[in-house]
Amino acid sequence: MxxxxxxxxxxxxxxxxxxxxxxxxxxxxxxxxxxxxxxxxxxxxxxxxxxxxxxxxxxxxxxxxxxxxxxxxxxxxxxxxRYYSILTSDELDTLVTGLELNHSMQPVSLSIGQPLTQSMTGYIAGTQAGQSPAPAGSAAAAVTADQVDTTAAGNALLQQFLAADLVPSYDQPGYLQTSDVTFSCSGEASNFLSLLDDLADNYPSIQLQNFSITTRSFAAADGTSSSGSIYNVTLRVVLCDKGGVQP
The missing domain is CATH 1.20.5 (Single alpha-helices involved in coiled-coils or other helix-helix interfaces)
Structure with missing residues (x-):
């Protein structure tokens, strides 16, 4: 085709x-x-x-x-x-006794407890749950009347610093140590109030736990009987491992 x-x-x-x-x-x-x-x-x-x-x-x-x-x-x-490193018993003795003498109080007795390691989280929660209990008795209540706000402010300042800045390094992170110090002293009520004010304003690493006031009788220089007040105080000193805080 x-x-x-x-x-x-x-x-x-x-x-x-x-x-x-x-x-x-x-x-x-x-x-x-x-x-x-x-x-x-x-x-x-x-x-x-x-x-x-x-x-x-x-x-x-x-x-x-x-x-x-x-x-x-x-x-x-x-x-x-403003915080103390790990202190020995002698150093704690010097710290507390010096605080008494600086306010013209006469030391009577002193007892220092063993340092206790505790969790910072639990410690802050505990301090927020309640502040130092007030002592019983009308005389003691009169003494503590102007201490409530200053003590609470001091504790709040301590919590702020601990939570934001100071995380010491122990066996585990987030732990600190505290030591309870109990002491008795004698002196004028105004000096004792000054001591408490100083403690709340200038010692954020020392917390006032409680105190009580008792009366004792003693013989004066002229042979007559006299009486005075004894102030029994329990403090909690926060001890931080400053070497564990790094930039």
Missing amino acids: DIAPMTKRDKILLYAVLMLAFIVLYVRFLLIPGIGSLQQARADLTEAQDAQITMQETILQAGVNAADKNTAWGELQTANA
Whole structure:
């Protein structure tokens, strides 16, 4: 069978079909993948630019962060200076006796308990649950009337410092040691009130647990009988391992 020669119309139609096929193949296998690659490249570029900006901001912030760290460390050292490291019995004796003598009180007796290690979390919860109990008796109540606010303020200050700054390092993190000190002294009631005020305002690492007042009789220099007050006080001294606090 003879093949008829292609007419001009057939040639135009064949050319159109070939061009259409070329366009379809170009769009399908070249243009669409190219657009996808371009979009991915733009996304990668945006991500890289964001990462670069973040890194530059971090580098610029490094100096500020270092300054903030030094400032925080200085504040910690300032707060830390108001607390006692692990003290011996003799050092606790000197601390408490010195406090009495500074307020013209005469030491009568002193008892120092063994240091106890306890959890800081439980310790803070316990101090928040209740403050030092008030002693019984109308005379004692009169003495403690202006001590409630100052003692509570001192305890609140202690809790703030302990919770925020002082996390000592013992066998496990978050532990501290305390030692109970019980002493008796004699002297004027005004001097004893001054001692309690000083304790609440300037000794955040010493907590007043309780105190009571008793009366005793003694012979005066002229041979007559006289009486005076004995103040029985229990303190809790917080002992921190300052070496465990690092910048």
